[in-house]
Amino acid sequence: xxxxxxxxxxxxxxxxxxxxxxxxxxxxxHRPGAxxxxxxxxxxxxxxxxxxxPGPFSYMPGIDRLQMVIAGRGLVxxxxxxxxxxxxxxxxxxxxxxxxxxxxxxxxxxEVVNLMARRGAAEIELAALEEPGERxxxxxxxxxxxxxxxxxIRLNSEQFVIPAGSTLKIELTEPxxxxxxSGLAVLGSIRPAG
Numbered sequence: 001x002x003x004x005x006x007x008x009x010x011x012x013x014x015x016x017x018x019x020x021x022x023x024x025x026x027x028x029x030h031r032p033g034a035x036x037x038x039x040x041x042x043x044x045x046x047x048x049x050x051x052x053x054p055g056p057f058s059y060m061p062g063i064d065r066l067q068m069v070i071a072g073r074g075l076v077x078x079x080x081x082x083x084x085x086x087x088x089x090x091x092x093x094x095x096x097x098x099x100x101x102x103x104x105x106x107x108x109x110x111e112v113v114n115l116m117a118r119r120g121a122a123e124i125e126l127a128a129l130e131e132p133g134e135r136x137x138x139x140x141x142x143x144x145x146x147x148x149x150x151x152x153i154r155l156n157s158e159q160f161v162i163p164a165g166s167t168l169k170i171e172l173t174e175p176x177x178x179x180x181x182s183g184l185a186v187l188g189s190i191r192p193a194g
Contacts, residue, residue, distance in 0.1 A: 001172055003155070006143075008165035016049070017058035023049040023114070026167050027143055029190075044117040044124065046143050046167075046188045051075065052109040060097025066115045066126040067093045068186060070147050074107030086112075090128035090186075113145065115188040125189040129153075134179040140191035142170040142178070151183030 012025045017039055026046045034041035039060070048070070057077070069075050069089045077084035077093060079101045084093040087106065095101065097116070117124045129144070129151075144153060146162040153160050153168070156176050162168045162185070170176075178187075 001155070001170070001176065003160070003171075004169040005162070006167040006169055007163070017060060018056065020055050020058070021049055021051070023047045026113075026145065027169055029141075042116070042118060043121045044115070044190050046113070046115050046145075048111060048113045048145075050109055050111050051103055051105065054103050054105055057099075057101040057103070058097075059100075060116070062119050063097035063116050064119050064124065065095055065097055066124055066188075067095075067112050068126055068128065069110050069112050070186060072108060072110030074105055075110045075112070076104040076106065077101045078104055086110075090130065092126045092128075113186050113188070115190070117190060120193055123191045123193055125187075127187045127189075129180040129185040129187055132180050132182070134177055137170070137172060137176050137178050137189065138191055139172045139174055140189060142172065142190075143188040144168045144170065144178075145186045145188070147184045147186060149183050151185045152181035153185070154179040154181055 013022050028045040029043040030037045030041040069086045075086040079099045086093050115124050115126045145167045146164050149164045151162045
């Protein structure tokens with residue numbers, strides 16, 4: 001097991017793929033040996049971003065996406081013949097990067113977290129940790145993001161405090177137990193496919 005604290009002041013910023021906004025890169029992985037770390041070499045990315053105006057989502061063929069509102073409310077994603085309801089915070093929406101999605105904001109701007117992965121390279125999950133309790137984590141990479149205040153967790157028998165806005169990156173070679181002790185967090189999980 002390896003743990004790394006990713007501090008909010010060390011996160012990087014980059015434009016949305018369609019240029020419509022700016023995302024905050026929290027953690028990512030690219031193909032080994034990729035000459036350039038860009039959307040084509042991306043294996044997975046965990047990021048946050050504000051959505052301040054209605055508009056189209058970036059077209060990302062071959063990418064699976066999970067999204068959750070962490071601040072604000074009233075977000076709806078509209079796709080042809082389909083709607084993803086994220087009006088309530090901490091609801092996970094799952095969709096593909098090929099979908100033609102336009103956002104609708106019913107109550108003003110929101111802040112979201114996104115977990116994206118190249119299809120076939122990784123399997124991803126995104127969950128809110130709102131109530132104290134224990135859960136099993138499979139082998140893989142897990143990201144515990146402290147949303148709005150410091151967050152306390154227990155990993156197996158070890159205690160951690162994650163400062164507000166920071167993320168604990170957990171790399172597991174075997175299943176482990178994670179318990180939320182205090183605060184509110186978002187858990188992003190990435191497991192190699194296959």
